[in-house]
Amino acid sequence: xxxxxxxxxxxxxxxxxxxxxxxxxxxxxxxxxxxxxxxxxxxxxxxxxxxxxxxxxxxxxxxxxxxxxxxxxxxxxxxxxxxxxxxxxxxxxxxxxxxxxxxxxxxxxxxxxxxxxxxxxxxxxxxxxxxxxxxxxxxxxxxxxxxxxxxxxxxxxxxxxxxxxxxxxxxxxxxxxxxxxxxxxxxxxxxxxxxxxxxxxxxxxxxxxxxxxxxxxxxxxxxxxxxxxxxxxxxxxxxxxxxxxxxxxxxxxxxxxxxxxxxxxxxxxxxxxxxxxxxxxxxxxxxxxxxxxxxxxxxxxxxxxxxxxxxxxxxxxxxxxxxxxxxxxxxxxxxxxxxxxxxxxxxxxxxxxxxxxxxxxxxxxxxxxxxxxxxxxxxxxxxxxxxxxxxxxxxxxxxxxxxxxxxxxxxxxxxxxxxxxxxxxxxxxxxxxxxxxxxxxxxxxxxxxxxxxxxxxxxxxxxxxxxxxxxxxxxxxxxxxxxxxx
Amino acid sequence: xxxxxxxxxxxxxxxxxxxxxxxxxxxxxxxxxxxxxxxxxxxxxxxxxxxxxxxxxxxxxxxxxxxxxxxxxxxxxxxxxxxxxxxxxxxxxxxxxxxxxxxxxxxxxxxxxxxxxxxxxxxxxxxxxxxxxxxxxxxxxxxxxxxxxxxxxxxxxxxxx
Numbered sequence: 001x002x003x004x005x006x007x008x009x010x011x012x013x014x015x016x017x018x019x020x021x022x023x024x025x026x027x028x029x030x031x032x033x034x035x036x037x038x039x040x041x042x043x044x045x046x047x048x049x050x051x052x053x054x055x056x057x058x059x060x061x062x063x064x065x066x067x068x069x070x071x072x073x074x075x076x077x078x079x080x081x082x083x084x085x086x087x088x089x090x091x092x093x094x095x096x097x098x099x100x101x102x103x104x105x106x107x108x109x110x111x112x113x114x115x116x117x118x119x120x121x122x123x124x125x126x127x128x129x130x131x132x133x134x135x136x137x138x139x140x141x142x143x144x145x146x147x148x149x150x151x152x153x154x155x156x157x158x159x160x161x162x163x164x165x166x167x168x169x170x171x172x173x174x175x176x177x178x179x180x181x182x183x184x185x186x187x188x189x190x191x192x193x194x195x196x197x198x199x200x201x202x203x204x205x206x207x208x209x210x211x212x213x214x215x216x217x218x219x220x221x222x223x224x225x226x227x228x229x230x231x232x233x234x235x236x237x238x239x240x241x242x243x244x245x246x247x248x249x250x251x252x253x254x255x256x257x258x259x260x261x262x263x264x265x266x267x268x269x270x271x272x273x274x275x276x277x278x279x280x281x282x283x284x285x286x287x288x289x290x291x292x293x294x295x296x297x298x299x300x301x302x303x304x305x306x307x308x309x310x311x312x313x314x315x316x317x318x319x320x321x322x323x324x325x326x327x328x329x330x331x332x333x334x335x336x337x338x339x340x341x342x343x344x345x346x347x348x349x350x351x352x353x354x355x356x357x358x359x360x361x362x363x364x365x366x367x368x369x370x371x372x373x374x375x376x377x378x379x380x381x382x383x384x385x386x387x388x389x390x391x392x393x394x395x396x397x398x399x400x401x402x403x404x405x406x407x408x409x410x411x412x413x414x415x416x417x418x419x420x421x422x423x424x425x426x427x428x429x430x431x432x433x434x435x436x437x438x439x440x441x442x443x444x445x446x447x448x449x450x451x452x453x454x455x456x457x458x459x460x461x462x463x464x465x466x467x468x469x470x471x472x473x474x475x476x477x478x479x480x481x482x483x484x485x486x
Numbered sequence: 487x488x489x490x491x492x493x494x495x496x497x498x499x500x501x502x503x504x505x506x507x508x509x510x511x512x513x514x515x516x517x518x519x520x521x522x523x524x525x526x527x528x529x530x531x532x533x534x535x536x537x538x539x540x541x542x543x544x545x546x547x548x549x550x551x552x553x554x555x556x557x558x559x560x561x562x563x564x565x566x567x568x569x570x571x572x573x574x575x576x577x578x579x580x581x582x583x584x585x586x587x588x589x590x591x592x593x594x595x596x597x598x599x600x601x602x603x604x605x606x607x608x609x610x611x612x613x614x615x616x617x618x619x620x621x622x623x624x625x626x627x628x629x630x631x632x633x634x635x636x637x638x639x640x641x642x643x644x645x646x647x
Contacts, residue, residue: 001593016592016593018592018593018596019596023510023596025507025592025593027589052506052510054506055506058502058506063499063502063503064499064589065499065500065503065588065589065590066503066589066590066591066592067502067503067506067507067592068506068507068510068592071510348615352615352618355622359622359625362629366629366632369636381642381643381644381646382643382646384639384640384643385640385643385644385646390640391640394633394636394637394640397629397633397636398633401626401629401630401633404622404626404629405626408619408622408623408626411615411619411622412619415615415616415619418615
């Protein structure tokens with residue numbers, strides 16, 4: 001047992017750690033404290049998770065005496081995959097490329113052959129125990145959290161269930177929830193407003209441009225050999241613009257969104273959203289960028305960039321606004337799944353209640369039938385056969401049983417969906433929300449006038465800075481600026 | 487089904503402390519402000535009672551213990567606020583597992599619970615829905631067997647008549 005007191009401006013918070021950090025007890029004495037102040041103090045004191053929210057609310061409401069406020073919890077750690085159709089770069093490699101004015105050699109329209117191994121499991125899924133102070137312990141490997149949850153279109157699992165291979169020839173991508181898909185490519189000369197809204201169920205390879213005013217959606221990857229001009233494009237996989245995204249008339253509908261990555265020579269006056277990487281050969285100018293993973297752009301000029309992962313740039317100039325942290329990224333995809341997941345959880349609880357009630361009713365009917373048996377025991381067979389009560393009991397039980405079986409089937413079906421959502425959400429959390437220090441790496445200069453927004457701090461540079469790493473401290477929500485280590 | 491702890495108490499702070507503490511140990515709680523004449527819940531594993539409450543007749547409480555085999559096995563814990571309170575002094579000689587002065591120190595409570603209930607901090611039973619499905623399926627197969635027998639019984643008697 002460990003006990004300590006924290007002197008706050010408005011009072012004293014006493015903390016007791018029980019059972020090797022599994023349970024944290026608190027009591028507060030003093031003037032009214034707000035929840036954000038309480039959380040800030042807890043985080044400052046190394047209690048970073050496992051909060052029992054209603055108890056924190058009770059302290060805020062003036063609870064007297066001790067109350068548990070955080071405890072260790074169990075969580076599924078999804079498998080770690082190696083995708084064989086993408087090239088990964090480390091932080092150091094990207095800094096090296098940026099310093100030497102080179103561009104990562106990426107292919108966001110990867111062609112795969114039938115039977116090609118697309119994904120292998122590097123580490124199997126585990127059940128882990130997470131303590132309020134952040135310590136993680138592996139409890140055991142999880143059975144049944146298999147690759148079936150990550151199998152998309154035109155792919156299959158191998159017999160050992162440790163890899164996914166392609167069933168057809170095509171181009172591969174994976175979704176933000178880790179599902180791997182392969183789609184055959186379709187070649188098109190160019191796309192224009194005249195074609196209307198185009199929704200493709202295949203990967204798209206456009207030889208020339210996407211012309212102004214077009215709308216194009218694809219379930220797979222999109223490759224554009226020319227320019228993407230003032231159009232709305234979305235791909236569940238990657239988007240490659242061999243030249244650039246251009247929007248000279250600043251048309252508001254010029255939005256590109258990718259479930260995975262984006263590559264372009266330049267992005268100008270565009271809104272670009274991507275879950276994975278945005279790799280730009282030359283510059284991002286007057287644009288709005290939202291990204292959860294890696295942004296690589298030698299020059300960023302007069303743009304708003306929301307960074308959920310890492311931003312690598314050589315120069316950041318002309319009054320850019322940079323937002324660090326997931327707080328500034330609205331995520332409709334995960335939000336939607338989380339909402340459905342919550343609804344399914346409520347549905348499961350409702351069905352469970354109904355099943356318990358039905359079971360109770362069936363047991364009562366069974367008991368009543370047994371009592372009735374005792375009454376009619378020794379009667380003539382004809383009397384038993386014609387007994388109205390016995391028939392009534394029998395038919396009520398048959399109907400009740402059918403209802404029970406139907407509800408149980410619904411419960412099982414809903415549980416399957418609930419589990420699938422649970423696993424995809426854990427993958428999403430691991431990939432995009434956990435253990436990922438958010439930072440901006442500048443190998444050249446970041447100009448005076450650039451504004452940095454962090455959850456708990458806003459800074460505007462008064463003078464140029466060069467060779468810096470700007471790191472977001474997840475616990476305090478503030479920014480640290482350090483010289484860049486090569 | 488979660489094991490249940492009965493709390494006979496009126497003071498909101500103590501109720502909140504205890505219910506949330508037990509809930510973090512994965513126990514459910516039933517809260518009442520007077521001594522219930524009969525304990526219907528089979529899963530109750532411990533009783534915490536504020537012996538200073540006017541609604542609690544310690545003698546009756548003891549009678550309940552003496553009358554019911556099930557209840558006799560349940561450890562009874564006294565809660566009190568003033569060690570000189572007549573009701574507490576009257577209850578003192580009666581058999582009980584332990585007593586706690588308010589405000590209750592939860593670390594002391596945990597060590598007493600560990601001794602009497604052999605409990606440990608359970609981090610939540612996982613995938614209980616999977617277990618519940620198995621439980622319901624078991625029930626279904628047993629009930630189907632019973633229904634088949636009932637059907638046979640009605641049919642045989644029909645044929646005999």
